[in-house]
Amino acid sequence: MEQAQAPSCYRHPGVETGIRCTRCERPICPDCMVEASVGFQCPECVRGGSGTGHAPSASRPRTVAGGVITAGDPQLITKILIAVNLAVFLAVRAKPELLDRLDLIGLAFVPQFGEVVGVADGEWYRLLTAAFLHWEIWHIGFNMLGVWWLGGPLEAALGRVRYLALYLLSALAGSAFTYFVAAQNQPSLGASGAVFGLLGATVVLVRRLKYDMRPVMTLLVLNLVLTFFWDNIAWQAHIGGLVAGAVIAYGMVGGPRERRRVTQWAACGLILVLTLATVVLRTLALS
Template identity: 40%
Template sequence: MSYDPPNYGVQSTPEPEAVPVCPRHPDRVSYVRCQRCGRPTCGECQRPAAVGIQCVDCVAEAQRAMPTQRTALGGKVRAGVPLVTYAIIGATALAFLLQFILPSFDTSLLYAGILTGSEPWRMLTSALLHSQSMIFHILFNMYLLYAIGGMLEPLLGRARFLALYVLSAIGGSVAVLWLEDPRVAVIGASGAVFGLFGALLVIMRQRRVNYTGILITVAINLVLGFIPGFNISWQAHVGGLLVGLALGAVFAYAPAGPRRATIQWAGVAVVTAVLGVLTYLGWMTIAERFIG
């Protein structure tokens, strides 16, 4: 049996302490620790807190745990510009430029009722096109989109606003399908813009805001569509306006609470279904008359 005698009088050397490094940047030494998790955090990863410093991971975790802030109509509160509005304006401006560059670009996207069965996507793509001979057409529509979109998109949220714009554009085409000669081609975002007007009217009324000015603007533009020589599709205006009124009511009058978003999107689905049925019935009528 071996025996190791005690090392009396011999001083032991302590183990050197590990140098604290930032978990995200192991090459950076830091003696500052997160007040929440206690880990070292470098200058790049430090975030000021109510007391002391927190690391970026703890701050991100706390933000995820916080309930999402919502607007009065259920949209997610976001900082910055109305992204969907600007994207639609950009896409429309690009399409207008391509109308001058590509000779057949407009004819491949415009809408006429007779084309509904074979190329139904034209009911939406026609909203990207505008008259090349009358630049006021696109300027006026894009100004209205910029002005109204800047109000509605932050209030509704991006998804609801996009649904409103797209379905209003399609609603304008559905009205053209039923009320216009199916051989007449139409272009323009006016139906979609009138849908924004319709939704804004309902929302302002529900929130008890004076909407007289908006109502007069809508009335004037509706009347202009009936004046001979203006070459304006009043059918698209009416169709877009009706869809906007319907969706505005869905968004504005859905009861607040955890089920509000479900009710709102159910309403969007109903409007979409109605437009689908009207499109089918309208096309069947045209096919019977012109195709046999």
């Protein structure tokens, strides 16, 4: 059986290469590579798409996920998400009773409030608010470092809207799985589900761009070891977010280019439907 031949650089026929432009996906050799925030780009895409031979709308600079690259700060959404987490952390520190009002809990009686609270009692907002809650400084520190290290490159690769969808859906999936599996009166909080979603998406993106998988796989294994061997960690949020992030990222960058938009919506829709179904089933079980 003959070994498949690597594609040739589109600007230098006969020069084999395994690297593709992260915008237009054409093969490029080392002489044509222009380093970008994520991956490499061809000279035409760097110049704004001139000379590509495509229609003007298609030749606009785009991310690897097909989104149009916007002007301004390439890490804007990442910085906003970190700022929101920090603002909520300071608010909870100043007013600790917010913790019991916003954390993720299935169904429980809270003596200081004199009432029953929880997602099963109709407080579905807790699935999202809990993902922005932290109490310990080390907790928010580790999570925000994860958002910064993983989120910036992902935002540049996916585009702002897709990246925000990835973050929020991963957070919701992590919360939903925690709600489904954990004890009904066990509180949970933190952005861990979203962070693991970013980690799962990074694994998919690195594989898609054919980079060295060893660093990201080492990071993944290390985080999974900590998940299951460190006390007081909501492993359910980690696993739920990880799976959701990987599925969404595959839909965004792994599908056929001609059906990219359909696969992206389908992946996001699938995770959202599964999240809602999980919450509904658990709520019915606790009713």
